[in-house]
Amino acid sequence: MDCFAAPAIRTRDAIEDIWGPRTPYKDEWPTRVDYALDEEPEAWVQSACVLCSNGCGLDIGVKDGRVVGVRGRATDRVNKGRLGPKGLTGWKAIHSKDRLTYPMVRKNGRLERATWDEAMGLIVAKSKELQKHLTNHSIAFYTSGQLFLEEYYALALVGKAGLHTLHMDGNTRLCTATAAASMRESFGSDGQPGSYADIDYTDCLFMVGHNTATTQTVLWSRILDRLEGPLPPKLVVVDPRLSETARKATLHLAPRVGTNLALLNGIQHLMFKNGWIDEDYVSKHVIGRSESEKVVGEYDPDTVEKVTGVPVKQLEEAARIIGTAKSLVSTALQGVYQSNQATASACQINNINLLRGMIGKPGCGILQMNGQPTAQNNREAGCDGEFPGFRNHQNPTHMKELAELWNIDPIHVPHWNEPTHVQNLLNYIESGSVRMFWISGTNPLVSLPNLTRIRNLLTQPGLFVVCQDIYMTETAAIADVVLPAAQWGEKTGCFTNADRTVHISHKAVEPPGECKSDLDIFLDYAKRMGFKDKDGNDLIPWTTPEEVFEAWKKVSAGRPCDYTGLSYERLTGGSGIQWPCNEKNPQGTERLYTDGVFPTDIDYCESFGHDPETGAPYTKQQYMSMNPAGRAILKACHYSPPLEEPDEEFPxxxxxxxxxxxxxxxxxxxxxxxxxxxxxxxxxxxxxxxxxxxxxxxxxxxxxxxxxxxxxxxxxxxxxxxxxxxxxxxxxxxxxxxxxxxxxxxxxxxxxxxxxxxxxxxxxxxxxxxxxxxxxxxxxxxxxxxEQHSDAIRKAAAKSAAATTASASASDLAAGRERQLEHWLGETYETAAQLEQIYTTLLPSLIDDLEVEAGLRVLRRIGEDMRAALAPHARRHGYDVEDRLRSGSSRRRAAQALRDALFPPDRESETTARRSPLEVLRALQALAVYLAHIEVGLTALLPAAQALWDEAFVEAVIKAQGCLDRMQGWVRHQVKVRSPQTLVVPVRKEE
Structure with missing residues (x-):
């Protein structure tokens, strides 16, 4: 069969007729079954389309062991039988003659055929060498938005429970990371509030940076049918281009690229000004109103026009439509997510619906859209910036739950930071601390920004690249090991679309040649690596997708993405089902937050949120001070221009x-x-x-x-x-x-x-x-x-043999390397040790005060407790604690230089009687600065100790931090007590 040929039997030429005939409606979208066949199938196998995030249910037609066509599933809630051009045509790629069908290993500069044992043996040998000499944190994974739920969850266990590392991200970082982030910021957890069914009832659609006509063609068909039916909704579209979506808009706003935040602030400004706020809903279910009103108060229509180029009258009309609509569905995609101030802008879309009280009701909702078919599963399972089940890494109870589910020690759950995003993975590759990069189902040599840099990084000598895919992509061409993967239709698994609908895709045909499913590849790696739980049993014992799904259900239980009411049996035969699906919601959940209660409780939320301008994560204490307690959070943010603006050279x-x-x-x-x-x-x-x-x-x-x-x-x-x-x-x-x-x-x-x-x-x-x-x-x-890609292939071919064989010796891996923990820990310990002289000699010479004198005695004891807590670990990691004074180490010299800069030795001889109140205040300030230096040292040591999985070291750092908090509290109190009288009452000028 020619995969470029049109099917012989089809309902339409979907390449030419992209959205199909209209079926105008009100309230319920009519069914229309689309199909495209090369010949009549012998059997139909249930699945769904994996060529956009819409998740259209379809059946795969099979004859003589081959896929011969597809048809839309009439019973499916997502598409009611319809399929778009990619759904009706893309299946033919399964027959492409250039499929990868056997493993390959780079030998003498060329990718040559290998057995699975040889390829996996090399990957495992590399992994173990790196574990031994550069730690598990030299191994990183970069995955896709197109694997199945079961495959993501198995990979999450490989990385987080097997290797205990955070180095795992996916290309969903490039398309939907902002969707997840904005929902965590506003609602406390990932998970789309709305449903596709809301389009059937809404009076107004607000689409920001979302060209639905191109990105989700079947969803656009649904919208077109509403627009041509009775009582069509208003459509407000924000897009710099006159896209197909914009052509159908009631109102099209075309702001300058990178100015979304100013535009959205301007709409909220007019909503507040005109009273288009549901005050009752906001008072009961939302926090942050006053701050938001204050921030958007600066974005009057004239100001917004200057920033965005959107005329005042258009902005006012958009605000009027949105502010007076009886119901509202807001959507966003890459025009927001891949643009300046992405998360802050996406949060403003959430704000608009929250201020109108239009969430959790029919025809009212928010769809922070996905760009890939299984991006939602990647996030749920914890492979690209999250933890499984939308758990909060800053919540010890959540991490303990994972440890119990996986039967590993809590210290081995990597929770010292958020999982490493791909930007930092690339930085670690550049610095040489990541030496193995396992890429599955994605093509970063085309999809990542600044390709010149990416090519240079991924062809580095010494970087071992594994590429797991279905075709010889640009990335596979420079890999050291290529693993042939089975694709859609050739394996069984589940995936969840952009409105939380879970579909099952059953295996229809056998994969070609020696291809294996991504799940089987990950399970094979886990077995060969010998990953065990704390009882000595196999950490990842499963052999079938259904076993993995049942294990995943336990992880999801009680979390926002609860799957416990689902099973392969329930998902087979009918429509996809929306999570959460559990005992409380046995038929699934159409829309979230119908009761106005959001997952923002401090013990339940997925994240404590971030500063929307700096991106700094909030602490638990900061979150507690906000006290959302089940209410949504309005996140306000000022507009900042893009980092690179046009100029005369690049206009x-x-x-x-x-x-x-x-x-x-x-x-x-x-x-x-x-x-x-x-x-x-x-x-x-x-x-x-x-x-x-x-x-x-x-x-x-x-x-x-x-x-x-x-x-x-x-x-x-x-x-x-x-x-x-x-x-x-x-x-x-x-x-x-x-x-x-x-x-x-x-x-x-x-x-x-x-x-x-x-x-x-x-x-x-x-x-x-x-x-x-x-x-x-x-x-x-x-x-x-x-093009420069050919040069990258030649560079990959020139890699040394040691980089692509299992023979790299310990000296090769460790050559020229020195761990920096010893230096940092030694200096932090030495800085803490020198507090004794500061408290005993230096500060008493600068401050003559009985209260301070008494306080310094206590601080000296607390400082000694801090030093003693760190001492055994400094000693164990190479710092000579006992011989520090005689050895005159560089760490001691560095700490002493800081001490002398803040407390100059030549001032010790001066009499304390001459100290003015201002000088006393400055001496306390110097102590605060010195303690802040120690604070940063301990801040770095805590996650490092956790990354070493060293409980005693972690406990020592936490104890030291507690000692430091007490000392800092004393200093702050002394400054507060002394400052008013010292700074406010005038003093006699010195002669």
Whole structure:
């Protein structure tokens, strides 16, 4: 079968007729079954579509052991039988002739066929060598938004319970991390409040940075049918481009890229001004109202127009529509998540619905959308920035629960920080502290920002790269081990869409060649690594997906994403079911927060939240002072301009995004007839900007940023002046002409401070006309900007043999390395030890006060307790505690230099009678600074001790922190008592 050929039997040509015929409705969306077949199937197997986040239920048609077509499931709540162009066409990629069908290992610079034993044996040998010489924290995982729930949960156990490391993230970081972050900030936990069914009832749809017509075509069909039915909803669309979604809008707002926050603040400003607030709901169910009103009070329509370019009248009309609608559904996607101040902006969308009291009711809700089909499962299971079951790493009870569920010691649950996001993983690769990078189901050599840097990092000598995928992607081409994975239709598992609907996908056909499911690969690794629980049993004992699902249910029990009422049997035969599904909600839950109670209780919440501007996480104490106690949280934030603004050299704002016929880096869609509908990338530019650059529609042009350049066809019109759009799907696996064309050659690696999602819709570029005679209106001719991916493949081939075999010796791994813990711990210990002289000699010489004298005696004892707590661990980690005075160590010299800077020795001889009250205050200030230095030392030591899984060391640091808190409390009190009289009452000037 030709995977580029159209199916022989089909309800429509979905590539041309993207959204299908209209079925106008009110209240309940009618059923319409779409199908596309090469021939009549012998059997139908239940599944769902995995080519966007909508999660459309479908059946896979099978004949003679091959997939021969698909049809929409009429019973499914998500799509009522409909399928979009990717659902009706993308299945044919399963027959692509260039599937990976056997493992490969890099030998003598080339990827060569290997057995599974050889490939997995090499991975395990590398892992154990790294464990021994560089610790488990030199191993990192980077996964996808397209595996199944069971596979994510198994991977979470491999990393968090087997290796006890936080180094695990997924490419959902690139598309939906902000969705999760904003819901944690506003509601206390991840989980979409709304439901797709709310579209059936709502009076108003507010879509911010969400081009539904392209990203979720079946959901857009639902919206189109509402718009053509009786009582159509108002549609307000925020998008810099005149997208298909924007064309149908009641009102289209086209702000400058990167100014979403100012626009959303402006809408709230008008809501407060005009009284469009549900005061009763807000008073009972929301906190933060006064601060939000104060912040948005500065964003009057004139100010917003200056920042965003949105005319005053349009802003006022948008606020009126949203503020007076009887019901409201708000949605967001990459136009928010990948843009400036992403999490803060997404929180403002939540704020708007909360202020209107429009959440948890039919036709009222928020859908912070996902970009990938199983992104929700990745977050639930804890593979990309979360902990399983939406647990809070700052809550010891939550971490103890995981330890009990996994039957491991609590110290081995890695909870000293949030899981490591990919930005830091890349930094650790750059610094050399991560030496094994296991990539599953994703293609970072196309999808990550600033590709020049990514290529250099992932082809580093000494970095061992494992790539687990279904095709030879750009990333697989530079890997040291390539593992062939089974894909959708070739394995069984569950996945959850963007409105919490859980579907089951049953295995329909056998995978080709030697391919294995991602689950089987992870289980094999766990077995070969010998991961055990604390009783000596296999940590990960399962053999089937259903066993993993049943184990996952226990982890989800009692948490917001409760699956305990679900089973493979219940999910088979009918529609997908929304979580939470449990004894209380046996049929699933249509929408969350119907009772106005949110998961913000301090003992239940997933996160204590963050400062929306700095991104700094709040402490438990800060969260307690907010006292949300089951109420939602309004998060206010001021607008700040993007980090890279246009200038004379780079006058245009860059935005990247999706095209309707392609998905991510085209590993699937690019191998089907969808490719013919969207064969190459192009840059969209306004008429005026095209004229300024001297380029015309269809002409090949150069797009250049400070990071790199690409050569693309120009498409003129349909976008605001000063902005350009480039699709991100295209890399180099099928490139024929050698041109640079990946959008991420241009993007810059800056990230949202909370969600750590890259700012793909940011940065400045310029258009350059290709000089004659090469310039044409076709894509022929030699490239002016050549791709660099081929160089990366050559660099990977040049890696030393030690990097790609199991023979790397301990000396190879440890050569030129020195652990820094000993230095930091030694200096912190020495700084604490020198408190004795400060309290005994220095401070008494600076302060003549009986109360201070008494206090210093107590502080000296407390300081000695702190020193004594740290001493055995400083000694154990190489600091000579007993011989410190005689040895004159560098740590002692550093601590003494700080002490002498704050308490100059030459002042000891001066009589205390000459000390003025101001000098006394300054002496106390010096002590506060010295103690703050120790505080930072201990702050770094606590997670380091936890990362060593050393309970005694952890307890010692906690005890030292307690001692320090007491000393700091005394100093603060003394400063507060003395400062009014000292600072307010005038004193005689000195002669």
């Amino acid at each position: 245009l704002r860059l935005s990247t995004g999706r095209k309707v016929h392609q998905f991510h880096t085209r590993t699937k869609t690019g191998r089907t007839a969808l490719q013919k509908a969207c064969p190459e990338p192009e840059v969209r530019v306004s008429e005026k900007d095209a004229a300024s650059a001297g380029v015309s529609d269809g002409e090949m042009v150069i797009v250049r940023s400070r990071r790199g350049a690409v050569e693309l066809k120009c498409s003129v019109g349909g976008i605001a002046e000063g902005q350009v759009f480039v699709p991100f799907h295209f890399g180099y696996w099928d490139s024929q002409d050698g041109r640079a064309r990946a959008a991420n050659e241009l993007t810059f690696d800056r990230w949202d401070p909370i969600s750590k999602q890259p700012y793909f819709k940011s940065g400045a570029v310029r258009l350059e006309k290709i000089p004659s005679p090469t310039s044409t209106n076709t894509s022929t001719g030699a490239p002016h900007i050549r």
